[in-house]
Amino acid sequence: MANTIKEQEEILAKLNIHTLNPMQEEALEVMRNNTNSILLSPTGTGKTLAFLLPVLEQLDPECKEVQALIVVPSRELAIQIEQVIRNMGSGYKANAIYGGRTISKDKIELKHTPAILIGTPGRLSDHFVQARFTTKDIKTLVIDEFDISFEVGAGGDMRNIISHLPNLTKRILTSATQGAAIPSYFRMEKAATLNYLKEKATSKLVVKTVVSPSKNKHNTLVELLNFLGNEPGIVFCNKKGTIEDISLFLDKKKIEHTCFHAGMEQKDRERALIQLKNGSVSVLVASDLASRGIDIPEMKFIIHFETPDAYEEYTHRNGRTARVDSKGTAYLIKGDKEIFPEFIEKPNVIRLPKTGTRKPQFWATLFISGGRKDKISKGDIAGLFFKQGEINRDQLGTIDLKQDCAFVAVPLTIASKLVEKLNNSRLKKKKVRVTLL
Secondary structure, eight states, rough: OOOOOOHHHHHHHHTOOOOHHHHHHHHHHHHHOOSSEEOOOOOOOHHHHHHHHHHHHTOOEEEEOOOEEEEESHHOOHHHHHHHHHHTTTTTTTTEEOOOOOHHHHHHHSSOOOOOOOOHHHHHHHHTTTSSSTTOOOOOOEEHHHHHHHHHHTTTTTHHHHHHOTTTTEEEEEEEOOOOOOOOOOOOOOOOOEEOGGGGGEEEEEEEEEEOOSSOOHHHHHHHHHHHTOOEEEOSSHHHHHHHHHHHHHTTTOOOOEETTSSHHHHHHHHHHHHHTSSSSSSEOOEEEGSSOOOOOBBBBBEEEEEOHHHHHHHHHHBBBTTTHHHHHHHEEEEEOOOOOTOOOOOOOOOOOOOOOOOOSSEEEEEOOOOOGGTOHHHHHHHHHHTTSSOOGGGGOOOOOSSOOEEEEEEEHHHHHHHHHHHEEEETTTOOEEEEO
């Protein structure tokens, strides 16, 4: 691993980014030159890179302790930021710690102290109380999605974290919404604020309403999904029970999908997002947990199967499509005699054709029981599939390499045969299981 930070141009090249957007350019300048900074910008505009570049510039390559702390509201966002830092190839170690997994895994990750630590409020607070590493060298603190982070850490976790950081010289807050209160103990006096939320006015989002002939909207949802074909999208619901009910109904209708909500095990939530990203499924049935703070590709549409209780949730759901300069559509399914909340704009009602264009999914996902800790690389996995699996490059989809496992997208038509060929193969020195997810 390199001992010095690579030039910004090299980092952007690694991320396949040609230039920073205007928000990122201004944020970089403001965060460099101010002790306290607040960045308000819509979902999907590149806030993560905007704060990571100045964070990296503050790090001392000679220091062996944690130097920057990034607090996030969700496990998925912690994992996402950790992966972005790795992809940047900065030469600095970064680790994500979060609830939903054993403390022992955290201890393994922290055995070799990272320069950048990313975590959720509760898990970070626990490590601070137990003094599992020194905090005296933490000079930079970022609270990402601070409106939710303060809410998640409202039980005292956030205040406890701040109390363990006596030597801060830089504080950065980011959010996709405006108006959230910042606790006085965070000491954000005279903060330089960048507000790009006005950019939402140029959004290319189109909102349409589909009317269900009855209170039960399940059949209308299926008709809408068939009409939309295989474009990737999210179906938003308000409750876990509704998500599970819709999932059973979609199974009966043979519509490939996966689910995402707070009641799921962490590994199942991660796998749901992997399948969505690699194209194994195109529909995610989700709670508002999926409306922000997770790493998923651009959605062509979102569907409000149930309307949210507040305008903020409605806005964040819609923010999953029509991001930056892309077009996208938000569909509202209106049950018979259902009354929408006042914040829903005047319905633009559309009629659905009787026939749809939905086709079977092309990709499937294979699970491999080996990862980075086994010294396995993406190249090793590709080699196994090319040589022993006897597939060509067009048949190898996205490879997601994790610490202790990996996921590979392959054509559904050959997935079972590949499992037969590759299960119990050797990757490096490890015998790995290969199964269909």
